[in-house]
Amino acid sequence: MGDLQITVHCDRKVKRQGDLFGIFFEDINHAADGGLYGELVRNRSFEFNAVDRPDYHEMTAWNVVERGDSVTQAHVETRRSLNTENPHYLVLEVMTEGEGGGISNEGYGEGIPVEENKEYLFSCWYQLFGPNTGEMEIHLEDKEGGGILGKAVFLPEAGGWKHFSCKIKAWGTNYGARLTIVTCMPVRIGLDMVSLFPTHTFLDRRNGMRADIAELIRDMKPRFMRFPGGCLAHIGSLDMEDRVSMYRWKKTLGPVEKRPPRRNSWNYNQTLGLGFYEYFQFCEDIGAEPLPVISAGYDPHHLRMAPLSEMQEWVDEALDLIEFANGNPGTKWGAVRAEMGHPESFHLKYLAIGNEEVGDSFFERYEIILKAVKEKYPQIQVMNSASTGSAGSVFDKGWEQARRTRTSFVDEHFYQCPEWFLANVDRYADYAAAPKAFIGEYASKGDTWKNALMEAAFMTGLEKAEGVGLACYAPLLCHVDYKNWHPNLICYDNHRVFGTASYYVQKLFMNYQGETLLYTEEDVINASDTETPDKTAMDFSGKIQFVTERAQVDITDFCYTDCETGVTEKAENFSISREDKKHFCLSAFGSNYQITFKFCRRNGGLAKNLEGTSCFELEFAGKDEENKFTWIFDGWQRLTLINAFVNGHCADLGLYEFESEKNKVHEAKLIVEGNRIRTYIDGVTYCDHICKKPVPGRIYYSAVKESNGTVNVKAVNPETEERLVRITLTTEENVFSDKVKLVVMSGFLLEDRNSFENPMLVSPAEMLCEWDGKAFEYRLAGNSFAIMQFQVKGSSQ
Ligand code: AHR
Numbered sequence: 001m002g003d004l005q006i007t008v009h010c011d012r013k014v015k016r017q018g019d020l021f022g023i024f025f026e027d028i029n030h031a032a033d034g035g036l037y038g039e040l041v042r043n044r045s046f047e048f049n050a051v052d053r054p055d056y057h058e059m060t061a062w063n064v065v066e067r068g069d070s071v072t073q074a075h076v077e078t079r080r081s082l083n084t085e086n087p088h089y090l091v092l093e094v095m096t097e098g099e100g101g102g103i104s105n106e107g108y109g110e111g112i113p114v115e116e117n118k119e120y121l122f123s124c125w126y127q128l129f130g131p132n133t134g135e136m137e138i139h140l141e142d143k144e145g146g147g148i149l150g151k152a153v154f155l156p157e158a159g160g161w162k163h164f165s166c167k168i169k170a171w172g173t174n175y176g177a178r179l180t181i182v183t184c185m186p187v188r189i190g191l192d193m194v195s196l197f198p199t200h201t202f203l204d205r206r207n208g209m210r211a212d213i214a215e216l217i218r219d220m221k222p223r224f225m226r227f228p229g230g231c232l233a234h235i236g237s238l239d240m241e242d243r244v245s246m247y248r249w250k251k252t253l254g255p256v257e258k259r260p261p262r263r264n265s266w267n268y269n270q271t272l273g274l275g276f277y278e279y280f281q282f283c284e285d286i287g288a289e290p291l292p293v294i295s296a297g298y299d300p301h302h303l304r305m306a307p308l309s310e311m312q313e314w315v316d317e318a319l320d321l322i323e324f325a326n327g328n329p330g331t332k333w334g335a336v337r338a339e340m341g342h343p344e345s346f347h348l349k350y351l352a353i354g355n356e357e358v359g360d361s362f363f364e365r366y367e368i369i370l371k372a373v374k375e376k377y378p379q380i381q382v383m384n385s386a387s388t389g390s391a392g393s394v395f396d397k398g399w400e401q402a403r404r405t406r407t408s409f410v411d412e413h414f415y416q417c418p419e420w421f422l423a424n425v426d427r428y429a430d431y432a433a434a435p436k437a438f439i440g441e442y443a444s445k446g447d448t449w450k451n452a453l454m455e456a457a458f459m460t461g462l463e464k465a466e467g468v469g470l471a472c473y474a475p476l477l478c479h480v481d482y483k484n485w486h487p488n489l490i491c492y493d494n495h496r497v498f499g500t501a502s503y504y505v506q507k508l509f510m511n512y513q514g515e516t517l518l519y520t521e522e523d524v525i526n527a528s529d530t531e532t533p534d535k536t537a538m539d540f541s542g543k544i545q546f547v548t549e550r551a552q553v554d555i556t557d558f559c560y561t562d563c564e565t566g567v568t569e570k571a572e573n574f575s576i577s578r579e580d581k582k583h584f585c586l587s588a589f590g591s592n593y594q595i596t597f598k599f600c601r602r603n604g605g606l607a608k609n610l611e612g613t614s615c616f617e618l619e620f621a622g623k624d625e626e627n628k629f630t631w632i633f634d635g636w637q638r639l640t641l642i643n644a645f646v647n648g649h650c651a652d653l654g655l656y657e658f659e660s661e662k663n664k665v666h667e668a669k670l671i672v673e674g675n676r677i678r679t680y681i682d683g684v685t686y687c688d689h690i691c692k693k694p695v696p697g698r699i700y701y702s703a704v705k706e707s708n709g710t711v712n713v714k715a716v717n718p719e720t721e722e723r724l725v726r727i728t729l730t731t732e733e734n735v736f737s738d739k740v741k742l743v744v745m746s747g748f749l750l751e752d753r754n755s756f757e758n759p760m761l762v763s764p765a766e767m768l769c770e771w772d773g774k775a776f777e778y779r780l781a782g783n784s785f786a787i788m789q790f791q792v793k794g795s796s797q
Pocket of ligand 1: 026356441474485
């Protein structure tokens with residue numbers, strides 16, 4: 001391979017790095033309730049409902065407590081409620097006190113985490129029915145109710161709804177505890193908003209964040225935070241009063257007891273205790289620019305859209321949000337922010353409209369909102385959507401529209417196999433400087449060191465590309481007992497938390513992001529062997545078969561042609577259906593062939609809500625179940641797409657608008673040639689894709705400069721062999737201190753991953769090395785990622 005000489009021109013600044021690396025917070029996997037939000041009581045306002053999830057009800061997570069001979073009942077009522085936003089409350093009736101009657105909450109996951117000597121803030125709203133009766137006790141106790149870990153008492157007073165709060169100091173530890181309200185007096189009492197927070201939250205804010213999770217996020221030093229979600233932001237009905245409405249930020253403000261319950265589209269209940277005010281505050285607390293995502297009045301999952309004549313509501317959603325964030329307290333929405341405790345502006349500069357939408361209906365609505373924003377707030381930088389895919393006609397449309405409307409950023413998303421990330425390090429090298437790419441969601445499919453390493457290589461490409469403005473990994477958080485998605489950056493249960501291997505890579509890129517990109521040159525020296533030329537051709541040999549899960553499709557006139565020999569092979573006409581899910585045609589040889597066939601969808605295939613499996617797929621180049629290509633017909637959002645599977649992990653190669661017509665015979669053609677895949681339907685070209693492969697032996701690197709002159713060189717070696725890297729800094733002599741700080745992730749197996757048991761298995765190590773101030777030689781281990789920091793003399797880091 002030879003050694004790699006990298007020359008860093010310390011005074012040749014290529015571009016400013018801006019807010020390049022940030023985070024994406026979505027309330028998925030119980031990221032908010034039961035996660036970052038510090039509340040320990042689950043279903044605190046008795047608003048859980050089967051609409052949120054079929055097995056939910058008003059008493060979810062609550063149990064009646066009857067000790068000794070106690071006879072106690074509890075039910076939920078809505079008459080004479082605390083407010084109309086959260087109408088349900090609990091009526092607790094202790095008829096025979098016995099050794100205590102009451103109610104107990106299970107908390108999230110394993111239970112309520114209680115730790116010795118820690119303090120908890122209990123609060124509730126109550127309404128006593130009847131005269132004053134006597135004390136009630138609030139216990140932190142074990143699951144069985146035998147062991148009390150902390151307690152407080154309160155004396156309810158008659159006379160309408162009243163608020164009570166107190167601190168409870170725990171004298172024992174139990175991570176599966178319960179919060180119990182119990183009394184030894186007969187009582188009939190209404191309870192609502194029963195809440196328990198650790199008194200220590202992140203920065204000790206009231207209604208605050210769980211400190212350990214928030215600190216891991218803060219430690220990354222993200223430059224921006226995208227929130228409140230991707231799909232979460234746009235799935236739902238158009239009526240903001242609906243429980244199942246799209247995410248409407250105005251509903252998330254004000255006193256927590258007045259924030260209405262909502263169905264989280266990830267199939268659970270969302271209390272909105274973490275609302276837009278808290279998100280903005282958190283961004284400020286961690287030094288991240290806020291980047292809210294709002295819907296354009298368009299739900300791509302169910303094809304719901306606001307009539308074009310009624311777009312003002314959605315325009316206001318954007319304009320009012322900007323006023324809420326930035327307006328002075330004399331404005332309507334600025335006053336709401338000030339009233340909540342933040343008279344100063346939150347300095348919002350980014351706004352995303354939409355998430356992964358495709359098609360004209362979205363763009364029409366987007367443009368109406370964009371125009372209004374640009375007129376009133378020309379300084380706000382807006383981002384649109386480029387679909388869920390990494391390429392294709394719907395992806396291109398997002399870019400074309402952005403150029404035409406002078407949108408600042410185009411939001412690209414991709415969840416691909418690690419190999420794709422390595423092969424696509426240079427994906428952005430040719431992107432124009434404007435509009436910029438906002439990689440609003442990306443992750444390689446897995447949480448091992450291999451995934452993180454490939455992402456690190458990819459991120460050097462993001463650092464170097466003029467056309468990339470912002471990038472954030474997705475999703476950020478996952479409560480392991482409520483997993484909707486895998487992988488995630490930070491995992492936790494009710495009391496433990498760890499960052500994945502990707503977390504540490506993200507953290508290093510953010511911590512050492514630098515202010516400007518420096519110009520670099522490379523040279524391979526001491527190459528002992530002859531370098532093998534890059535072989536770009538793919539191996540498209542393997543099984544060709546048709547597959548369906550839920551449609552009935554007739555396939556006729558199937559013909560395979562080997563383009564090198566001209567030999568053709570035909571198949572009898574056949575049908576695939578729910579009953580006959582697969583039809584094997586033949587095994588192809590080589591990388592240069594063509595398949596033609598006709599298809600006719602007889603039944604099924606288009607799911608009502610556009611989710612679910614595709615109509616049918618043509619699998620080709622199938623080596624086994626885990627390694628193959630698929631051409632999908634009528635897939636997600638009724639798109640046709642090409643996917644590549646590597647070791648069971650998928651990478652999309654492009655999404656295209658096509659919807660089959662029932663009972664119509666369509667003609668399809670697939671051509672593979674070298675590394676190129678082309679598809680045609682009814683004579684129209686859809687996919688025309690060049691498959692990329694990583695360049696063997698390549699070291700991926702970048703060099704950036706901090707505002708104080710410090711230079712950070714990042715280098716990723718994705719191969720197993722160690723490489724000698726020699727860094728030369730072109731600058732005046734005696735600028736840098738005589739020690740290089742090394743931050744290294746190496747020595748792990750590719751399949752290593754972090755866990756609760758071994759949370760730092762894959763994490764960086766730091767060391768200092770001497771150097772002569774001119775050239776620094778470093779043996780970059782196989783499968784490693786290293787940052788070499790050259791600090792300016794006298795600078796403090
Ligand atoms: O990050 C998880 C989901 O993936 C997001 O909600 C959505 O935008 C994407 O499809």
